[in-house]
Amino acid sequence: MYLFANATIYIGLALAIYSLLIMTLGISTKNQKLVNSGKGGVIALFVCAGLAMSSLFYLLGSSQFQYEYVRDYTSSELPVIYKLTALWAGNAGSLLLWTFFLTLYMMMITFSRKMNGNPMIPYIISILLANAVFFFFILGFVAKPFLLLDQIPTEGKGLNPMLQNPGMIIHPVTLYLGYVGLSVPFAFAMAALIMKNMDDFWIKMTRRWTIIAWLFLSLGNIFGGQWAYVELGWGGYWAWDPVENASFMPWLTATAFLHSVMIQERKNMLKVWNISLIIISYALTLFGTFLVRSGVLTSVHAFANSNLGLYFLIFMGIAVIMALYVLMSRYNLIKRSAGEFTSFASKESSFLINNLLLVGAAFAVFWGTIFPLVSEAVRGTKVTVGTPFFNKVEAPILLSMMFVMAVCPLLAWQRSTIKNLRENFLLPAIVAVIAMILMVVLGMTKAWAVIGYGVIALLLVTHYLEFYRGVKARRKMTKENPLLALYRLTVKNRRRYGGYLVHLGIACITMGIIGSQNYDVQTMKTIELGKSIEINNYRINYDKLDQKKEGINDIVYAQVTVFKDGKRLGSYEPEKVFYGHWDQPSSEVAIISSFKEDLYIVLSAWEDDGRATFIVKVNPMMSWLWIGSFMIVIGSLFAVWNGRYQNVTPRYTGVRREVF
Amino acid sequence: MQDISIISMVFTAVLVLGCLFLVLSPLFKWDVYLSLGTKTADPSSTKEALLTTLNEIEFEYKMDKISDSDYKVLKKQYESQIASMMKEEEQASPIQADKDLLAEVEREIEETMQTYKKKKGEEK
Numbered sequence: 001m002y003l004f005a006n007a008t009i010y011i012g013l014a015l016a017i018y019s020l021l022i023m024t025l026g027i028s029t030k031n032q033k034l035v036n037s038g039k040g041g042v043i044a045l046f047v048c049a050g051l052a053m054s055s056l057f058y059l060l061g062s063s064q065f066q067y068e069y070v071r072d073y074t075s076s077e078l079p080v081i082y083k084l085t086a087l088w089a090g091n092a093g094s095l096l097l098w099t100f101f102l103t104l105y106m107m108m109i110t111f112s113r114k115m116n117g118n119p120m121i122p123y124i125i126s127i128l129l130a131n132a133v134f135f136f137f138i139l140g141f142v143a144k145p146f147l148l149l150d151q152i153p154t155e156g157k158g159l160n161p162m163l164q165n166p167g168m169i170i171h172p173v174t175l176y177l178g179y180v181g182l183s184v185p186f187a188f189a190m191a192a193l194i195m196k197n198m199d200d201f202w203i204k205m206t207r208r209w210t211i212i213a214w215l216f217l218s219l220g221n222i223f224g225g226q227w228a229y230v231e232l233g234w235g236g237y238w239a240w241d242p243v244e245n246a247s248f249m250p251w252l253t254a255t256a257f258l259h260s261v262m263i264q265e266r267k268n269m270l271k272v273w274n275i276s277l278i279i280i281s282y283a284l285t286l287f288g289t290f291l292v293r294s295g296v297l298t299s300v301h302a303f304a305n306s307n308l309g310l311y312f313l314i315f316m317g318i319a320v321i322m323a324l325y326v327l328m329s330r331y332n333l334i335k336r337s338a339g340e341f342t343s344f345a346s347k348e349s350s351f352l353i354n355n356l357l358l359v360g361a362a363f364a365v366f367w368g369t370i371f372p373l374v375s376e377a378v379r380g381t382k383v384t385v386g387t388p389f390f391n392k393v394e395a396p397i398l399l400s401m402m403f404v405m406a407v408c409p410l411l412a413w414q415r416s417t418i419k420n421l422r423e424n425f426l427l428p429a430i431v432a433v434i435a436m437i438l439m440v441v442l443g444m445t446k447a448w449a450v451i452g453y454g455v456i457a458l459l460l461v462t463h464y465l466e467f468y469r470g471v472k473a474r475r476k477m478t479k480e481n482p483l484l485a486l487y488r489l490t491v492k493n494r495r496r497y498g499g500y501l502v503h504l505g506i507a508c509i510t511m512g513i514i515g516s517q518n519y520d521v522q523t524m525k526t527i528e529l530g531k532s533i534e535i536n537n538y539r540i541n542y543d544k545l546d547q548k549k550e551g552i553n554d555i556v557y558a559q560v561t562v563f564k565d566g567k568r569l570g571s572y573e574p575e576k577v578f579y580g581h582w583d584q585p586s587s588e589v590a591i592i593s594s595f596k597e598d599l600y601i602v603l604s605a606w607e608d609d610g611r612a613t614f615i616v617k618v619n620p621m622m623s624w625l626w627i628g629s630f631m632i633v634i635g636s637l638f639a640v641w642n643g644r645y646q647n648v649t650p651r652y653t654g655v656r657r658e659v660f
Numbered sequence: 661m662q663d664i665s666i667i668s669m670v671f672t673a674v675l676v677l678g679c680l681f682l683v684l685s686p687l688f689k690w691d692v693y694l695s696l697g698t699k700t701a702d703p704s705s706t707k708e709a710l711l712t713t714l715n716e717i718e719f720e721y722k723m724d725k726i727s728d729s730d731y732k733v734l735k736k737q738y739e740s741q742i743a744s745m746m747k748e749e750e751q752a753s754p755i756q757a758d759k760d761l762l763a764e765v766e767r768e769i770e771e772t773m774q775t776y777k778k779k780k781g782e783e784k
Contacts, residue, residue: 001665007672011679018683036686044679051675266713412725413716420727466723473722 181213498639515621
């Protein structure tokens with residue numbers, strides 16, 4: 001196995017180098033056979049990466065502790081599912097997963113029916129192959145997944161208990177799919193630039209890729225937040241940890257990109273901006289990996305410190321410099337034949353404002369994240385920027401973004417008359433103001449929360465009206481019944497209405513954020529057996545303290561009965577788990593969830609006499625975070641489903657066609 | 661270092677040979693892809709894009725996002741673009757247009773719009 005597993009990596013590296021060289025030679029000599037040989041290399045690379053993954057799965061699943069990676073991240077008593085998912089618990093395995101996804105995407109592009117015979121393919125594949133060379137090099141010489149130990153240990157070190165959670169099974173996979181997915185539009189953009197193909201063909205071809213990569217990035221962030229909420233036991237879901245920020249930044253810029261490409265498609269504008277956005281998004285995925293692997297910043301994501309981050313930094317530097325060089329060398333061509341804004345009151349203007357806000361938000365996160373490094377370099381001391389900074393900067397940006405999202409559906413492309421806008425805006429504005437007055441009357445006193453919910457009310461009404469007026473307009477033309485009209489309207493404009501669903505999802509998430517950030521209540525009490533803790537309208541009776549054994553883990557648990565307004569909700573068991581293979585215990589919290597709020601109970605400590613200390617939190621509107629996340633998934637899938645887009649016909653004008 | 665098993669060596673050899681086959685075989689295929697013609701741009705795509713734009717303007721007008729005057733200006737603007745495009749098509753075709761070419765073109769725009777809407781199931 002040792003020979004075979006390592007062979008997959010080193011043959012993969014040789015193939016990646018060969019394919020890159022032969023593809024480049026094929027392009028420069030216009031020799032189709034050489035290009036085809038490179039394409040064969042892409043298949044072979046995918047086979048190698050797939051076999052390397054299978055080999056590591058096999059070694060992990062069969063507990064072959066003579067391999068360093070298996071020893072470091074598994075133990076024999078670990079459930080099989082966690083033995084297998086330990087593949088992405090460490091550096092080498094997670095980079096192997098990344099490489100596998102990269103080769104998979106390369107295969108899909110090379111042999112895609114849509115791109116069959118397209119002259120951009122050799123260029124796109126060459127750019128992705130350069131990435132593959134880097135990753136195979138890392139796997140072959142820096143983070144080796146198949147390293148043998150001198151002595152065979154009888155037992156492994158076990159998997160970090162924090163990672164033994166269903167959220168952690170999916171979180172890294174979705175995040176990597178998002179990261180690698182962004183390299184596809186990047187490669188298309190670069191190929192288009194190199195070929196001096198200045199139309200929006202690359203955007204149309206990568207529309208689906210970008211939305212899917214964005215969806216995976218969203219899922220990665222959501223699963224990460226969900227995991228933090230249920231597993232870390234501090235009652236929050238987002239701590240502005242450097243690594244969280246690292247995955248949030250490309251999400252922000254990719255969101256901006258998704259909107260601004262629509263302006264290029266329709267108005268032939270913002271070409272330089274779009275290419276810059278995709279370069280930044282791609283670079284940020286590498287920057288994120290640099291942060292995670294280098295250990296330059298303190299993070300809860302404790303990958304072993306290594307010089308791996310440095311390699312990523314160098315690779316990112318080279319990629320960005322080359323991308324900028326290509327961009328600058330084509331700058332005059334891009335600027336030529338660009339469209340222009342005809343009205344400030346137009347959909348494209350609102351998209352532009354949204355772009356500026358998103359990029360501003362990304363920059364603020366970037367600055368806050370790297371500030372400790374900057375301060376250390378300038379003043380010699382590492383000054384950490386805390387949560388208050390991020391909340392203070394990001395909250396107004398989020399609010400402004402929600403406002404733009406609320407107004408956007410009321411605007412037409414090219415030009416909207418202020419009079420029409422005013423008429424369309426009147427009803428939603430009245431509803432929003434009434435909602436804000438009601439909130440104040442009902443006792444909400446925090447200005448930001450009232451304004452925030454007011455803007456959300458505005459957004460909900462404008463989006464409702466967009467559906468309503470759409471159905472009405474369609475019925476005028478087709479005389480269909482309302483339901484059929486709604487169905488056809490949305491199905492035939494999947495991208496637009498899928499996007500609106502995503503907006504509604506973001507509104508739900510914002511509801512959750514505002515509620516949980518402004519109105520959470522927390523108490524920490526030490527009580528005797530039989531006594532209770534009261535918080536808001538909840539009463540938590542402390543009934544029993546006991547311990548049990550699960551495998552090699554010892555679990556101390558408290559049994560509590562929860563009452564709300566005097567009505568019994570049930571019996572719950574917050575736990576503290578002591579692991580056989582891990583020094584740090586972890587908390588298993590009890591969460592009682594409803595649409596209105598979550599009751600979050602943590603068993604913090606206990607005494608010999610039976611007294612126990614509990615941390616109890618009431619987190620309002622938490623469920624809306626997860627409901628909103630679900631809507632984002634549904635909206636994104638709706639937008640890409642079935643692939644019937646407007647203007648999908650490829651245009652090849654201006655493209656050289658010597659090889660394809 | 662673990663002993664290297666025969667089966668591991670066989671698998672590795674198969675992998676090497678398989679990869680070599682994948683990268684080398686295209687180099688010896690003499691007629692590879694030569695019969696495939698290159699794709700050309702679809703001349704209808706620009707017209708289709710303009711028709712879609714016209715359709716969207718009409719839809720947004722019906723949703724009260726555009727004023728009457730703007731609607732008329734925009735409609736005229738895109739219709740004349742399509743008209744000139746169709747004129748070019750007419751001139752390029754061997755059969756010459758009737759004496760009132762403009763009236764004919766306008767009628768054709770209407771027809772094309774109707775066909776296009778039907779085809780797209782009334783896109784909006």
